Amino acid sequence: MAGILESVESCLERHLPPEELSEVKRILxxxxxxxxxxxxxxLSAAQERDFELQGYGFDAEPEQLRRPRxxxxxxxxxxxxxxxxxxxxxxxxALHRRIAEIVEVAAQSGVNIVCFQEAWxxxxxxxxxxxxxxxxFAESAEDGPTTKFCQELAKKYxxxxxxxxxxxxxxxxxxxxxxxxxxxGSGAVLGKSRKNHIPRIGDFNESTYYMEGNTGHPVFxxxxxxxxxxxxxxxxxxxxxxxxxxxxxxxxxxxxxxxGQLSYVAAPDGSRTPGLSRVRDxxxxxxxxxxxxxxxxxxxxxxxxxxxxxxxxxxTEAVQPCFIPNIIKERASH
Amino acid sequence: MAGILESVESCLERHLPPEELSEVKRILxxxxxxxxxxxxxxLSAAQERDFELQGYGFDAEPEQLRRPRxxxxxxxxxxxxxxxxxxxxxxxxALHRRIAEIVEVAAQSGVNIVCFQEAWxxxxxxxxxxxxxxxxFAESAEDGPTTKFCQELAKKYxxxxxxxxxxxxxxxxxxxxxxxxxxxGSGAVLGKSRKNHIPRIGDFNESTYYMEGNTGHPVFxxxxxxxxxxxxxxxxxxxxxxxxxxxxxxxxxxxxxxxGQLSYVAAPDGSRTPGLSRVRDxxxxxxxxxxxxxxxxxxxxxxxxxxxxxxxxxxTEAVQPCFIPNIIKERASH
Numbered sequence: 116m117a118g119i120l121e122s123v124e125s126c127l128e129r130h131l132p133p134e135e136l137s138e139v140k141r142i143l144x145x146x147x148x149x150x151x152x153x154x155x156x157x158l159s160a161a162q163e164r165d166f167e168l169q170g171y172g173f174d175a176e177p178e179q180l181r182r183p184r185x186x187x188x189x190x191x192x193x194x195x196x197x198x199x200x201x202x203x204x205x206x207x208x209a210l211h212r213r214i215a216e217i218v219e220v221a222a223q224s225g226v227n228i229v230c231f232q233e234a235w236x237x238x239x240x241x242x243x244x245x246x247x248x249x250x251x252f253a254e255s256a257e258d259g260p261t262t263k264f265c266q267e268l269a270k271k272y273x274x275x276x277x278x279x280x281x282x283x284x285x286x287x288x289x290x291x292x293x294x295x296x297x298x299x300g301s302g303a304v305l306g307k308s309r310k311n312h313i314p315r316i317g318d319f320n321e322s323t324y325y326m327e328g329n330t331g332h333p334v335f336x337x338x339x340x341x342x343x344x345x346x347x348x349x350x351x352x353x354x355x356x357x358x359x360x361x362x363x364x365x366x367x368x369x370x371x372x373x374x375g376q377l378s379y380v381a382a383p384d385g386s387r388t389p390g391l392s393r394v395r396d397x398x399x400x401x402x403x404x405x406x407x408x409x410x411x412x413x414x415x416x417x418x419x420x421x422x423x424x425x426x427x428x429x430x431t432e433a434v435q436p437c438f439i440p441n442i443i444k445e446r447a448s449h
Numbered sequence: 450m451a452g453i454l455e456s457v458e459s460c461l462e463r464h465l466p467p468e469e470l471s472e473v474k475r476i477l478x479x480x481x482x483x484x485x486x487x488x489x490x491x492l493s494a495a496q497e498r499d500f501e502l503q504g505y506g507f508d509a510e511p512e513q514l515r516r517p518r519x520x521x522x523x524x525x526x527x528x529x530x531x532x533x534x535x536x537x538x539x540x541x542x543a544l545h546r547r548i549a550e551i552v553e554v555a556a557q558s559g560v561n562i563v564c565f566q567e568a569w570x571x572x573x574x575x576x577x578x579x580x581x582x583x584x585x586f587a588e589s590a591e592d593g594p595t596t597k598f599c600q601e602l603a604k605k606y607x608x609x610x611x612x613x614x615x616x617x618x619x620x621x622x623x624x625x626x627x628x629x630x631x632x633x634g635s636g637a638v639l640g641k642s643r644k645n646h647i648p649r650i651g652d653f654n655e656s657t658y659y660m661e662g663n664t665g666h667p668v669f670x671x672x673x674x675x676x677x678x679x680x681x682x683x684x685x686x687x688x689x690x691x692x693x694x695x696x697x698x699x700x701x702x703x704x705x706x707x708x709g710q711l712s713y714v715a716a717p718d719g720s721r722t723p724g725l726s727r728v729r730d731x732x733x734x735x736x737x738x739x740x741x742x743x744x745x746x747x748x749x750x751x752x753x754x755x756x757x758x759x760x761x762x763x764x765t766e767a768v769q770p771c772f773i774p775n776i777i778k779e780r781a782s783h
Contacts (some may be wrong), residue, residue, distance in 0.1 A: 120472045127473070130464045138454045139461070143477070299779050306777045312754045327756065332763070336778045351751060353687030354760040361767045362774040417685060420646045422661065426688040427764035429666070433695045434758045440696040443640045444670045445633050 124389035145386030148173055151402055157223040164216050166193070167397035170224065171380070171388040175407035184405040186339040188366065189226035190378040191217050193396040199238045203251045207236050211264050217398050222272040224400045227300070227339040230277040233347045233372040234293065236261050237281060241321040250324070253283035256296045256307045270302035275337045277344055279370045281325070282307070291325040295344035295370065297335045305335045310346035311355055319348075332358040340365045340405045347371040360418075365408045383411035458723035479720030482507055485736055491557040498550050500527070501731035504558065505714070505722040509741035518739040520673040522700065523560035524712040525551050527730045533572045537585045541570050545598050551732050556606040558734045561634070561673040564611040567681045567706040568627065570595050571615060575655040584658070587617035590630045590641045604636035609671045611678055613704045615659070616641070625659040629678035629704065631669045639669045644680035645689055653682075666692040674699045674739045681705040694752075699742045717745035 120126055127136060140147055151170030161168035175183065196209045214231060221229050234241075237252035254261050265276045275298065282294035293310035309328025313321050332355070334343045343364035349355045350369050359367050380401040381387040391397035412418060432438055454460055461470060474481055485504030495502035509517065530543045548565060555563050568575075571586035588595050599610045609632065616628035627644035643662025647655050666689070668677045677698035683689045684703050693701050714735040715721040725731035746752060766772055 120469060120476075123473050123476050126465065126469050127461075130466070130469070131460065132464070135454060135460050135464070139457050142454075142457050297777075301779065303779055305779055311756065311759075315750050315754060316748060327754075331759075331775060334774065334776050336776050341776065348754075351749070352755060353691070354755070354757075354764075357687070358760065358763050358767070361763075363776055414650060415685070416649050420649060420661075420682075421686060421688070422645065423688075423764055424768045425645075425665075426692065427761060427768055429692050429695075430688075430757055430761035430764060433692070434761055440668065441665060442668050442670050442675065442697055445635065445637055445639055 121392050121394065122390055125392075144389070145382075145384060148380075148382075148386060148388045148401070151400060153224050153400065157220050160220045160223065161398065164220070165396065166217060166220075167392050167395050168220065168224070168400070169389070169391060169397070170400040170402070172402040173380075173382040173386065173404065173407060175404035175410055178406055178410075181406055184340065185402060186228065186366075186405060187224070187226045187400055187402045188380065189218075189221040189224070189229040190368075190380065190391075190399045190401075191221070191229065191231050191397070192378050192391055192399075193217065193232065193235075195238050199240075203248050206238070207252065207261070210236050211261070213396075215264075215268065217396070218268050218272065218274070218276075221398055221400065222274060224398075225402075226272075226274060226400055228275040228277070228337065228342065228366070230344075230368045230370055231279060233279045233370045234281050235279060235370075239372045241324050242318040244323070250281075250291065253281040253291050255285065256280065256282045256292075256294050257304055259283075262296050262298070262304060265296065265298050266302045266304070269298045269300055273300045275300050275339060275342070277342075277368055277370070279344070279346060282309070292328060293321070293325045293346055294328075295346060295368075297337075297342070297344065300338055305337070306333060308333050308335075308344045308346075310349060312349045312352050314348040332362050334359060334362040334364045342366045342368065344368045344370065365405045366403075383408050455726055455728065456724055478723070479716075479718060482714075482716075482720060482722045482735070485734060487558050487734065491554050494554045494557065495732065498554070499730065500551060500554075501726050501729050502554065502558070502734070503723070503725060503731070504734040504736070506736040507714075507716040507720065507738065507741060509738035509744055512740055512744075515740055518674060519736060520562065520700075520739060521558070521560045521734055521736045522714065523552075523555040523558070523563040524702075524714065524725075524733045524735075525555070525563065525565050525731070526712050526725055526733075527551065527566065527569075529572050533574075537582050540572070541586065541595070544570050545595070547730075549598075549602065551730070552602050552606065552608070552610075555732055555734065556608060558732070559736075560606075560608060560734055562609040562611070562671065562676065562700070564678075564702045564704055565613060567613045567704045568615050569613060569704075573706045575658050576652040578654075578657070584615075584625065587615040587625050589619065590614065590616045590626075590628050591638055593617075596630050596632070596638060599630065599632050600636045600638070603632045603634055607634045609634050609673060609676070611676075611702055611704070613678070613680060616643070626662060627655070627659045627680055628662075629680055629702075631671075631676070631678065634672055639671070640667060642667050642669075642678045642680075644683060646683045646686050648682040666696050668693060668696040668698045676700045676702065678702045678704065699739045700737075717742050 148171035153170045240249035265278045269276045279295040282292040284290045295308045297305045309330045311328045343359035379390040482505035487504045574583035599612045603610045613629040616626040618624045631639045643664045645662045677693035713724040
């Protein structure tokens with residue numbers, strides 16, 4: 116599309132001299148992620164199917180007592196393939212097909228854990244203020260058609276699948292939730308994580324569609340590492356990230372549906388991969404050694420210097436209706 | 450210096466075509482801060498005295514019931530002027546002189562609140578593991594020579610001064626603290642804020658020099674707005690920022706002494722000014738309308754969607770020695 120920047124990275128790469136480019140990248144993105152060599156079959160399949168395929172890797176230091184714990188993560192971003200006035204079931208089926216062909220390439224690329232977009236089976240409709248037909252896209256997290264579809268994918272490729280959907284919870288009065296379903300590489304539904312924080316920002320007021328999540332900060336132990344899901348706007352609340360980490364998450368996914376899509380992966384040392392194109396469908400494959408989590412934690416000592424006891428007390432005070440802020444004023448000297 | 454990037458911004462400005470430059474800046478820095486028109490006398494004084502002088506402005510929407518609350522903030526970065534083996538009192542005097550000549554230009558530029566570097570009266574010595582002569586740079590926050598010097602500056606220019614020093618606390622056994630002294634525009638010592646979190650990172654292990662601060666998260670009500678000081682490494686702890694904000698801070702300063710110096714000002718809407726040069730002394734002047742704080746808060750609703758009661762409970766649980774993380778495992782199916 117004319118006038119739209121493909122991505123910041125491609126723009127920098129096109130215009131900056133090589134030496135300055137690498138210094139600017141270091142400042143903006145931390146250490147440069149290494150390019151991952153992906154199989155030719157995967158690259159040509161991505162081209163045929165018209166989506167971007169990028170691969171990067173983060174490394175960790177070798178350790179004596181732990182073997183490297185290498186995992187490949189895949190993030191998928193995609194447009195809706197059909198107009199939003201197509202029948203609901205036809206739109207969902209088309210999205211299933213589109214995702215299936217991208218996940219096949221993820222499997223060819225050695226992906227162990229794949230994560231789709233927020234509410235991936237539907238158009239982004241929460242800004243419309245309309246209920247029908249959008250709420251008809253909601254499904255059971257445990258045995259809806261999309262979860263069954265993802266279980267098939269997971270089993271077929273021995274891949275952990277994170278499937279963020281609009282959830283219809285029939286056992287609690289048919290309530291709606293913004294939920295990520297986590298499916299094990301064996302095809303079993305491991306559990307679900309509901310979006311904890313809801314944007315109430317202009318047209319992004321999603322609070323008439325679903326409520327603040329009540330699943331807390333679950334962490335899922337998979338065969339590839341412990342993972343958690345912080346959905347979209349929850350990224351703006353540092354305490355949300357903190358509690359997932361306190362529960363032991365080594366990878367925290369942040370599926371979104373937002374303005375100017377972007378997907379990237381950040382390592383615990385602050386380095387990050389470039390983002391995917393801002394305008395095309397894409398699959399980002401990132402290989403990482405999870406040993407890096409503890410290595411960086413031991414280096415920066417954030418958990419140990421965090422003084423969480425103090426903040427537990429301070430927050431407990433601050434949420435009281437009678438809270439008096441600690442404001443220091445100049446004493447009148449006359 | 451050859452091979453050192455002056456700043457990311459100047460590099461981008463030199464190489465990117467204008468249209469792409471403004472889009473890249475929008476993505477990296479948010480809305481572009483407007484350039485501030487500074488008096489010619491200030492600009493030429495800065496040039497004579499060999500430091501960079503930059504000015505930017507953030508605007509807010511006009512409101513019906515509140516007048517704009519315009520304040521100009523000045524951030525100073527500086528090298529040490531003398532070798533580190535010079536006599537302590539001579540080094541301090543030289544730093545006082547250097548700061549005085551920069552603050553004079555700040556006054557010419559209309560600055561209302563000025564903030565110096567972390568432990569600005571001494572070389573960055575905490576990485577040396579040596580005690581003498583470095584601990585001799587410590588002073589009383591209430592009536593040390595540096596505080597008296599800053600009180601003179603404050604009174605002379607009716608300027609609030611934030612003076613981060615190594616503090617010697619004689620009333621508590623001569624203990625040392627990493628402390629920001631806040632001096633009102635009248636010249637009165639409003640109070641002090643001690644660094645809450647201490648880096649214990651390789652050579653940046655400062656924990657043998659001073660202890661975790663015990664002043665909590667004080668906010669100082671000045672004639673120009675409510676301000677707080679989050680010293681250096683405390684910036685990595687989101688709860689530290691949060692509690693200053695909970696106590697009502699409208700501007701939170703973050704004086705640092707770190708690798709690759711940088712000073713910049715971020716507005717509540719996420720836009721930020723470019724940084725100063727990475728290699729020269731400098732004064733960054735930023736004008737802002739503090740009404741923007743509440744405007745952005747009302748737009749994004751972070752405080753209202755923050756669910757702090759939940760996190761107060763969760764943190765209280767998480768700091769217990771018997772805490773059991775919420776980890777979900779696959780049930781054995783055979």
